[in-house]
Amino acid sequence: MNRTVDVLVVGAGPAGLALAARLAGAGAGRVEVLEREQDAGGVPRHCHHGGFGRPPRPWLRGPAYARQATEAAVGAGASVRTGVTATGWAGPLSLDTTSPAGLERITARAVVLATGARERPRSARLVPGSRPAGVLTTGELQQSVHLYGQSVGRRAVVVGAEPVGRHAVRTLRLAGADVVAVVTERPRGTTVRGIPLLTATTVSALRGRGRLSGVALHHADGRSGVLVCDTVVFTGDWIPDHELARRGGITLDPGTRGPCVDASFRTSAPGVFAVGNALHGVESAATAAAEGAAAAASVLAHLSGAAWPDAGPPLVVRAPLVWVTPNRVTGLAEQPLLLRSGEPLTGPVVTVGQDGRLLWRGRFPGRMSPSRSLRVPPGWTTLVDRGGGPVVVRAR
């Protein structure tokens, strides 16, 4: 069956829902959100801890936040369809979908990719050893415990010291497991009271047949050993879920591995936008939702016939920085840019330059962690020469 809508949003997480709410509220016509899970809300659905939202509103637990975001979109008039997967492209602005109701081909005037991100699993991290049961990511762990009430093991090791690791620890404890250690390759990490944090340490192998029996560890100073455990959770190390973007031939940014977008969330494909974690891996739900809301204006402009600008000069980073979003400059950015370092930096000085010309320089007090983005004010984007070379962001 073929259908037409005005805006088709893929993914009903915080980003997609916030965008749909804005658009529907602004009278964008038929705004349809596709969600492949049985419930809308995205990752917060299975985050039972508090800490969602943005002051001055009270912090919410994930499921309540997911519910509110869904209700806001539906209340504004968006159609949020669950159990529907966008499986591929049938044309520049047409997607094929599968649901229990059958196959559909939906064509839109604007398509928005809000497909979120995932943690890279053990295999992608090339952790050697056996392939036993008991090897999880935080996403699977939280769903197991909070959505399905499944048992996890008794002794667990958490890998990764990004903030998400704390949630893995909490969830494991809630499920009755002992967390014996948090392990990170980095020199520092988020500590959790009562649990040893092993820094500068890699998991060199998984052990066990059938069920995990332990993880072999290797410390940067040469020491090694085995931690006995029946569960290991690989946390953090996010990668955008970019399958649709790639299958649609949309340019990806080598740093974020999400679609390349300008400050108006426009990708390299006319009419296709991208928002939320699909752009950059994990940020807070509020950040993802703010991107969704901010994209509404550009989607509306596109619907009313605004031209799709040529890709401006790329925005690139130099080590130790790993990525910046947006990654194209096509005009004035209104939101701060998100900038990520691969290493911890203290009081970094950030510079932005183009063809040897300094566009901006700023010092950030305090520590910059590899698991949190810096927000770079966007005023300098008006100074960019649209016909010039790459805009380079550096940090010292």
Next chain:
Amino acid sequence: MSVTTGGALPGGAYDVTVIGAGVVGSAIARELARLPLRTALVEACDDVGDGTSKANTAVLHTGFDAVPGTLESRLVREGQRRLAAYAADAGIPVEPLGALLVAWDEEQLGALAGLAEKAVRNGYRSARIIPAEEVRAREPELGPGVLGALDVPGESIICPWTTTLAYATQAVRAGTDLHLNCRVRSVTPGDPHLLGTSRGPLRTRHLVNAAGLYADEIDRLLGHGDFTVTPRRGQLIVFDELARGLVRHILLPVPGALGKGVLVTPTVYGNVMLGPTAEDLDDKTATGSTAEGLALLREKGRRILPALLEEEVTAVYAGLRAATGSEDYAIRAHPVQRYVSVGGIRSTGLTASMAIAAHVVALLADGGLPVTGARELEPVRMPNLGEAFPRPYRDARMIAADPEYGRIVCHCERVTRGEIRDALAGTVPPGSLDGLRRRTRARGGRCQGFHCGAAVRALFEEGRR
């Protein structure tokens, strides 16, 4: 017909028992199921195909590079023909991609003529040497330095999991008893033979040893010792389906003085595979991967297909070849003992399985097994796991008839609830989540369960209640 997973084994003597439900043992059981006999297939693991048969490179070989004149050469050639035909009927995905043996240096280039000539001696006449420009045109993503290739158009890729499962399913439906979680520990030769298993005694008049890596140990229980299995590990890296566009053929290495190289091949699931290593070990359970092995594969893969290394890895695994030090299979008949030993099925057993089965049944007949009254088996039609064939999530008619085929549970691999339900209710149901993955691909994709792991587990646990 039955599948048992625990408890005591049935009494009375079986006419014939096959030890080991890998691809070879299952093929033999299937062949025996055509006869009016009481047959048992016993397997130590909780599933069929849980040994080497689940962890190989899944190439349906022509046998062009076998050692001419060996039993292996004949059975691979014949097995390839049989399995290709069977796969088409049973719905086992096969893609006839053809292989290119790419030469990267003068020595390898020089070796191609000999390989082409060897192919002819193996009865394979379609191999030909092609120049570098043609190789490049056919595989634009190859790394620099290609000098030429041997084109072997008859090589295909196949689904190893569905193959074993199809054999076992057909055997069980035709009356074979499949006893899982049943390890054979002792054999008291006699008439009948008395097998001591982890699930108690089992009696059988005729015996087939298809125990793969352990075939030498079973052989010794019957008083023989003419071969020893040395596991040769092959580690493999499976890349994301987004890499599939990088390669069109099975890219085989040219064997040379510096040892065998590695291959790069698409899989029927739409991934790209890189491997295997070749490491002689003495531990028959060492199916883990190692940092050194993975580093070696990545180094070799980078030369062959540089862009591949930029892609995400969805799985890493290792299989153990049952090497015996001989350049041939070690299939031995002991007619007086009414016993056939199927050893040393090294790196071609998937391809040769059906031909091995026919050969083994003929050897059993020499030992007095009555082989009259053979009938055609009820055909099986297996659920398709291959990307080159229609899958339920894209099939409007299937979804209209049963909406569960429109309910995608595993998003990366697009596996529906209907398929999971069918697998759990299958003739040979899975014994673990890994077994469910081999039947459906559920949890086998790039997220490895981040999105769907808990939901799939819930369905599995519910389906087993």
